[in-house]
Amino acid sequence: MNQQLLFYTLQLADNALINGHRLSEWCGHGPVLEQDIAISNIALDHLGRARSLYQYAAELFNALPPEERSTVFNSPALQEKVQMGALLDEDDLAYLRDGWDFRNVLLVEQPNEDWAFTIARSFYFDVHNFYFFEALKSSTDKMLASIAEKSLKEIAYHLRWSSEWVIRLGDGTDESHQRMQNALNERWMFTGELNTPATFELNLQETGAPVDLGIVAPRWMQKVTEVITEATLKLPASTWMQQGGKNGVHSEHLGYVLAELQFMQRAYPDMEW
Amino acid sequence: MTEPSLQQQFDEKVASEIAIEPRDWMPDDYRKTLIRQISQHAHSEIVGMLPEGNWITRAPSLRRKAVLLAKVQDEGGHGLYLYSAAETLGISRDEMIEQLHSGKAKYSSIFNYPTLTWADMGAIGWLVDGAAIMNQVPLCRTSYGPYARAMVRVCKEESFHQRQGFEIMMTLANGTAVQKKMAQDALNRWWWPSIMMFGPPDADSPHTQQSMEWRIKRFTNDELRQKFIDVTVEQARLIGLTVPDPDLKWNEATGHYDYGKIDWEEFWNVVKGNGPCNKQRLETRKKAWENGAWVREAASAYAGKRRQRQQEKNAAAEAAAA
Numbered sequence: 001m002n003q004q005l006l007f008y009t010l011q012l013a014d015n016a017l018i019n020g021h022r023l024s025e026w027c028g029h030g031p032v033l034e035q036d037i038a039i040s041n042i043a044l045d046h047l048g049r050a051r052s053l054y055q056y057a058a059e060l061f062n063a064l065p066p067e068e069r070s071t072v073f074n075s076p077a078l079q080e081k082v083q084m085g086a087l088l089d090e091d092d093l094a095y096l097r098d099g100w101d102f103r104n105v106l107l108v109e110q111p112n113e114d115w116a117f118t119i120a121r122s123f124y125f126d127v128h129n130f131y132f133f134e135a136l137k138s139s140t141d142k143m144l145a146s147i148a149e150k151s152l153k154e155i156a157y158h159l160r161w162s163s164e165w166v167i168r169l170g171d172g173t174d175e176s177h178q179r180m181q182n183a184l185n186e187r188w189m190f191t192g193e194l195n196t197p198a199t200f201e202l203n204l205q206e207t208g209a210p211v212d213l214g215i216v217a218p219r220w221m222q223k224v225t226e227v228i229t230e231a232t233l234k235l236p237a238s239t240w241m242q243q244g245g246k247n248g249v250h251s252e253h254l255g256y257v258l259a260e261l262q263f264m265q266r267a268y269p270d271m272e273w
Numbered sequence: 274m275t276e277p278s279l280q281q282q283f284d285e286k287v288a289s290e291i292a293i294e295p296r297d298w299m300p301d302d303y304r305k306t307l308i309r310q311i312s313q314h315a316h317s318e319i320v321g322m323l324p325e326g327n328w329i330t331r332a333p334s335l336r337r338k339a340v341l342l343a344k345v346q347d348e349g350g351h352g353l354y355l356y357s358a359a360e361t362l363g364i365s366r367d368e369m370i371e372q373l374h375s376g377k378a379k380y381s382s383i384f385n386y387p388t389l390t391w392a393d394m395g396a397i398g399w400l401v402d403g404a405a406i407m408n409q410v411p412l413c414r415t416s417y418g419p420y421a422r423a424m425v426r427v428c429k430e431e432s433f434h435q436r437q438g439f440e441i442m443m444t445l446a447n448g449t450a451v452q453k454k455m456a457q458d459a460l461n462r463w464w465w466p467s468i469m470m471f472g473p474p475d476a477d478s479p480h481t482q483q484s485m486e487w488r489i490k491r492f493t494n495d496e497l498r499q500k501f502i503d504v505t506v507e508q509a510r511l512i513g514l515t516v517p518d519p520d521l522k523w524n525e526a527t528g529h530y531d532y533g534k535i536d537w538e539e540f541w542n543v544v545k546g547n548g549p550c551n552k553q554r555l556e557t558r559k560k561a562w563e564n565g566a567w568v569r570e571a572a573s574a575y576a577g578k579r580r581q582r583q584q585e586k587n588a589a590a591e592a593a594a595a
Contacts, residue, residue: 017335024329024338027345028322029557031565032572033353033366036322040346044339051335091334115568171578172571179567264333264391271449273333273391273441 001207003068005141006060007103007200008210010093011246012144013053014104017094019125020046021257022112031115038161042122045154049147054090056143062087073101077269095265099255100248103198107190109245109254113183116169116176120183123162124224128194130159131219132211140208163227170231177232184228185236192241195220199247287488292418295361303487306480307417308362309378310489312369315355316380318348320373320554324388325397333391340437341394347430354423361419374559382540383470385548392445392452392459398438400460400467400505406431407501408471411491439508446512453513460509461517468532469540471498477537502530 023043030036061069069082075098081088107125112118133155136148169180195217197210204210228235244250264273279298286293293299322345329345332338356366372378383401388394409431412424445456472478472494484490492500509516520533543551 021330024342027329027342028319028326028349029561031561031568033319033349033356035568037346037349037353040342040349044342044346047335047339047342051339054335094335095333114564168575169568169571172575173567175567176571176574260330263331268333268449268451271333271452272444273337 001204002060002064003072004200004203005207005209006057006064006072007198008204009053009057009060009144011103011198011200013050013057013093014102015108015125016046016050016053017261018102018104018254018257019108019122020044020050021261022108022110023118023122025112026118039118042158042161045151045158049151049154050094051090052147052150054093056147057093058088058090061093073097075101077266091265095262099250099258102250102254102258103246103248104254105190105193106242106245106251107187107194109251109257110187110190111253114179115165116179116183117187119162119165119169119180120187122158123166123184123227124187124191124194126155126159126162127220127223127227128191128216129155131216131223135211135215139211144209166227166233167231170228170233180231181233184233188236189239189242193243193245196241196243196246201246287416290414290416290488292421293416294418302483303489304362306484306487306489307420308359308364310484311355311359311362311420312364312372313379313381315352315359315369316373316378317384318352318355320380320384320558322348322352323554323557324384324386324550325394327388328391328394331391332394337394337441344398344434344437347434351427351430354426355420358417358419358423370562374555374562376546376555379544381470382543382548383466384554385543385551386462386466387550389462390455390459392442392455393463395438395441395445395456396459396463398434398436399442399508400438400463401470402431402434402438403505404467404470404501406435407497411497414488414491416488442514443512446514456512457514460514464517465536465539466543468498468502469535469537471495471501473537473540499529502532506530 020043023039023046026036027040027043028036030039061072064072070079073079073082075096077096078088078092081092081096105125107121110117110121112121130152133148133152137145137152139145139148166180166184169176171177195213197205197213201210201213205212225235242251280300283293283297283299283303286297293303325341325345325348329338329342332341356369359369360366369378373380383404388397406428409424409428413421413428415421415424442456442459445452475481475493475495478494481490481493485493506516506521518533520531522531524531542548546552
């Protein structure tokens, strides 16, 4: 069961890290200075949450029986560490796992493209995050509940920020309206996965640790509809939903994200920075 | 009141260390000098986000990544305070940005050098921010009030930046052979450009004398450069790195380090646009600005619509009340 909780925690950590990574790519390149600062600040929040979650995931991993520890992850770099009996930390989990061991949803690894695509991705994710973490506060897992408690205030701000941008672009100029609609449509196919539980989530259900996605899904839809309507935009038509991220089957984009993110630790292993 | 007496009042204020405020009379050249200097400073913060921003996605640990991201974000914040301070002198932020993009306004040449390894994050914090602090601490007492107040905030954060840079260098210098090599390589590349940051020697500095008289500047370029060298050479020694200047020598008589000849030809070339990254940096800034145009237009169109709706609502409420 602890392995399932490890995967669950990693899934939340990976979402936060990869989403933060994408947002941080805007730093220095934003459309206006105030927003450059805002988006970097939001990236920092995600990164901070990722760290808390990875630290907890490392604890969970280190507490597994030795025979389980050597089979949980696939990358030779991690295998080697584990076989030498080393305990893992937040950086090992972020920098030494390969793509198939990452469990973030496909949505967060999608490229920034332009401001509208970035806002669409953030908006869909922030709505989910908000209702998800609100529910996670009541998790039977004390650590997850406390991380949720700490994160919720900043997640509420993220949601306000991205919702306001959807409205501003939707109800701005003809061009921004069109761009925002297009971006919402294009990213829609990645939203189904947010509220579809993976096997490890279902396996954990009876412990009361995970969030019941059945409760999050209708709230997500209601909020998304509300904001899109206020923005004078249309809810994208229902479509075939992509999934796989939670089980380690990603889009092509994740490989490039990891190549960049993990470069230093891979090129110069086992050093203090 | 006649012009000479306004000038007199201004001179007296400056002489008795009373801050000049936006509504006070000031000589045109004082205003121009400040706009030039503050906007150049603001642009340096914004362009300066790029060489370090280059490593945010590749930082070697989550802690380093968070600190670097926060630092680059701080620089954006400094840009914001400084643009606001310059705006009190009667120039808009858009005009200043236009001057940056057209090449009319300059920014610190140091940001035209590339960041090639992680150690450059250490070198920039330690040397570039260290040099910036030497320049900027006296500006907390500069004669123009809004600039001085902006600088107080900037300096607080810069000293944190400098410390984190030095800490990166120290960690590398105490690390493995390749890390030490990385640190030394970064020091080799950043040393000379850093000491050039104080500007040309006093004899060739066109603005220094007037700026000293107006108390915009408090120390000359050479004074600040010497102070920086004296402090930094000791710090390099402390962590076992070698400053790449064979002529560097403690001078018992002056109580300062003597240093080798600075390549001013390189300095003027980088100022003129021939540095390794001048084109790249400016193109990146222009591209961000151009790509953001439709976003800014949308935001202002939306703000206009909201205002109008509010006015209509108020008018309707008044009509209903009447």
